[in-house]
Structure formats: C-alpha cells, structure tokens
Amino acid sequence: MEKHSILNDIDLNSKEExxxxxxxxxNVRIERIVSTGQTSPKDFWYDQDENEFVLLLEGExxxxxxxxxxVKEVKLNKNDYIDIxxxxxHRxxxxxxxxxTIWLAVFY
Structure with missing residues (x-):
C-alpha cells in the first residue's frame, strides 16, 4: 500500500488541462483535474452517462x-463541491x- 498526496506532481506551467x-x-472513477485558465469550447456541453461529484481543492x-x-452559472471557490x-x-x-484550479472529480 502506497501513500500519495493529491497536490504533488502538478505541472504549474502546463498549457493543457x-x-x-x-x-x-x-463502479467508480476518481480523477484529479488541474486547470490553468482552460474552459470548455464555445457551444460545447458535457452530457455524461454517469453522475459526477466535484470538489474544488484549490482555485476558483x-x-x-x-x-x-x-443557462445557470455556479461559482465554485476552494472547498466548494457540487454533485452533477x-x-x-454542463460546461x-x-x-x-x-x-x-485543482478539482477532485468522482464519477459514479
């Protein structure tokens, strides 16, 4: 069994998400997402077959x-979460x- 830190090994200079x-x-997928200004493409909407619980660990x-x-906007700050x-x-x-902006996403 290995211990890990969710905030380690983050490339802060990446141009990509x-x-x-x-x-x-x-049954479940847990994903870390690191965004540095990225957004969804214009007129693109996620329409997923699974639920997604999102926790914002850093950023906004x-x-x-x-x-x-x-269209409804929801602003997320550090420590906010939402269950989609x-x-x-959504986008x-x-x-x-x-x-x-560091996200923890749980797909279930």
Missing part, C-alpha cells in the same frame, strides 16, 4: 448548467489563469 485517474474500477471556477433554454447528476448538461465557463 491535466487529467489524472487516481482510482478506477467498474464557474460552471454553467443548461436546462431547456436557460447524469445527463445534466466550464471559467478557471483562474493566475493560480491552478
């Missing part, structure tokens, strides 16, 4: 949720460009 699986099996972000013709149910259309509108 970094996705790292921390645990994955047939704005998520958008689409329900019919309405399957097939709820990342903003992540901090000055400091990394």
């Amino acid at each position: 970094i996705f790292s699986d921390l645990l994955k099996n047939k 972000a704005i998520l958008e949720f689409k329900e019919e013709d309405k 149910k399957a097939h709820v259309k 990342v509108k903003y992540t901090d460009t000055n400091n990394p």
